[in-house]
Amino acid sequence: MASKRERLAKRLFGKEIHALADAEAAILNQIDRREPISQDVTRIIAGQSSAGDRLADRVASVGGSWGFIGGFSVVLLGWMLLNSDVLSRWGFVFDPYPFIFLNLMLSTLAAIQAPIIMMSQNRQAEKDRLAAQLDFQVNLRTEIEILHIQAKIDDAILTRLDQIIERLDAKPADGR
Structure with a gap:
């Protein structure tokens, strides 16, 4: 039986979960966790500088x-x-x-x-x-x-x- 993430990957992207690109996998994870996806680039870069x-x-x-x-x-x-x-x-x-x-x-x-x-x-x-x-x-x-x-x-x-x-x-x- 396919997992929830595998069904999501197939339904949303039309691909198997292992065939997803990094960006698609990240989006799938956030959709699965019901998290917002937008981020503040300035804050991310400031934290890394x-x-x-x-x-x-x-x-x-x-x-x-x-x-x-x-x-x-x-x-x-x-x-x-x-x-x-x-x-x-x-x-x-x-x-x-x-x-x-x-x-x-x-x-x-x-x-x-x-x-x-x-x-x-x-x-x-x-x-x-x-x-x-x-x-x-x-x-x-x-x-x-x-x-x-x-x-x-x-x-x-x-x-x-x-x-x-x-x-x-x-x-x-x-x-x-």
Whole structure:
């Protein structure tokens, strides 16, 4: 005798239980337990993220903003003005033109910032994949439930039509 889960798999997906994809098996389990399927992706990812992940997200959000570009432009312009005009009057220029030390710091910053931003982008891609997977599960569950409701409505209509036909057949020929 087939188990309840096996009958559900056959009825809902038209497949044997061992032939179900992972998403279908997860949906089947949740239907069987009568659990809601929708989940908050942000909460799931936040629960899985480490301190380094959260730091990478913050660095990417700051480094990829207009505020950072504007502030960094001001710092660079100040550095160049300070080392070309202001400090040269007193002979305290610590990075004269062509600003080799500034280039070294910018290269170091780019070498560190690029992988951090890529880590954040990878986490966002993982979050997007999880969101798409959860959306698929919700859509599939919704489709299954709609089909189930349609089948119930069709059964009710057929039952009602059978009752009407029985009444019509039971009436005498003279229509009384």
